[in-house]
Amino acid sequence: MRQLLTRSQVIVCLGPGGVGKTTTAAAIALAGARRGRRAVVLTIDPAHRLADAVGLSDGLTNEPRQLDGAWSGELWAAMLDPRVTFEAIINAQSKDSGQAERILSNRLFQHLTSSLSGTNEFMASERLLDLHLDPRFDLVVIDTPPSRHAVDFLDSPDRLVRFVDHRLYRTVLAPQRGLRGVMNAAGQMAVRTMGRVVGSDLLTDVIEFFNAFQGMDEGFRQRASRSAEILRSAATGYVLVTSPRSDPIDAARWLATAMADRQLPVALVIANRLTPQELVGPHRIRADSTAALDVNLAQLATLARAERDLIEALGRELALPTSLVDEQTIPVSSLAAIAIIADQLDDLPEG
């Protein structure tokens, strides 16, 4: 953890749902700030939990907000707003306000940014690039959506590049000027097939949308390539967050494999929400004791040991170091609780 905190420029928290990724990401950023980093934590989870986690009742926005506290560096927090991010890129990349206007008023754009899954993942990688390039920050910590969607996020830059490079996109969705009207037979065939599948008016919307993009796709492509580079960079560290139950452990194992397939190495496993260490024992409980205190302690000790065995086995299997964080007794919706988790992750020497 210490190495990650001092050397990384980007730390990505991956894991199944409900294991405390958001809180962990905030704790990592806080630990970074304590080590003098100018850290920003970005949540891309559409479930909007970072505001709760950092105790900001009036919410977080796309624009990072600085949090005050006793650390030598800086701590900022932001929440991905896909629409604002998309609009900002379009305004920055378009040739003139007319083009930006045409794109922003397209029906497909409207629901791309408001209701459809997939867009979040694209915009998250865009936002990661923004924050990484932003001179205010030297450490970006991102919280990702659960399992499969985290992988979508990691794949999205490459996917966009593949999309823009795909023959179908080049010939049908966004033919270069001068080529339109002389679409080859294969292109026409593809349009007819797609029309049968998706309906011709939706296809018209799609084509109009990408036509409005004329000249901008190269900008998008370049940005996506930069994002993909960041994700592959040695200065980007991946942390696998899980909790001590067999389902999230399975999901973590699946994610570790998916990461290995992409040659993105996970540096550390963080296991959250463990039954507190003090309860592990061994305790000298009389087997025939019917006292509620003993019955309860025996139940919890058994659970606490099973949890540690499970995490240990996962660490051995993946050949990764593990870091254990006890379940918090105070509500995690406060910066104080996040500071306690940061303590457990990184016992920073005083000063």
Added chain:
Amino acid sequence: MAGKGGVGKTTLGATIGLAAARSGRDTLAVELEGHSSLGRPFGVGTLAYHDIELHREASTGGRLRARRITPDEALVEYLGSHGLERISGRLLRNGTVDVVSTAAPGIRDLLALGKIRQLEESGEADLIIVDAPAAGHALTFLRAPAGLAGSSTSGPIREQALGALALLNDDKRCQVMLVALPEDTPVNELIETAYSLEEEVGVKLGPMVLNGCWPELAGLEVELSRLEAGPIRTKIGKARAEAARHRLQRISAQRIQSRRLSAELALPLLHLPFLFTTDITLRELTMLADALDDELTRLPYLGSPTEPS
């Protein structure tokens, strides 16, 4: 089943599936993420696109089957049934599907919903249980039909979108059960999701479930205060006190969350117990199904979509 990740949607799906099978219904559980552990308590690993029997209840004739639905497989099947079988494989292989779903991402969600609807309409089972994506994504998933119906005026996508909407908006055919753990954030998320689902999707909400409720232990509180009355010097004494506080704190927190849910949403609320284990086997699942049956008998009659004549 919908709720924040990690609140036990999949386990609840299996629990309801087992309870339904025991009561004689032909039940089909569907997972959408491609790697769920729905079959695990029954000793079944990865699920396939075709269904696998997980449980059969000899005394009632009920059973529980499970399968997965992925957009790609649903698309190949859809194209096949529309006379486009030969090109479907090619569309997948050469990346066309990828391009189309990148251009209009909700199409993947719609394909999965379309397959669920087809299963429901063909009478494939008495009851279909769908393990929805985690909360934020459940919303985008269920909003996809409205989004796509609004953006196309004709064609098969619109037909599919309207068909899916008709299913979602008919409370005799489809209800959403929201699940949470008795903690602040999952409960907040359940409440938010409930409002969004009712307003934006117009789907009927069934009973809510509070999972992982710590069972009370008679005498624990009294014994703890007796212990705390004097100084605690022994190691075992400290551990007893710590463990008791741990449990009592959770019980008091879950009372607050349970009250919050009942106050915020006018829906029946079911409580399922916390099990002191890291793994759910058939033994634990049976305990949960028993607990569910007990909880259901305490509820007023909920109505049944297919009234016996």
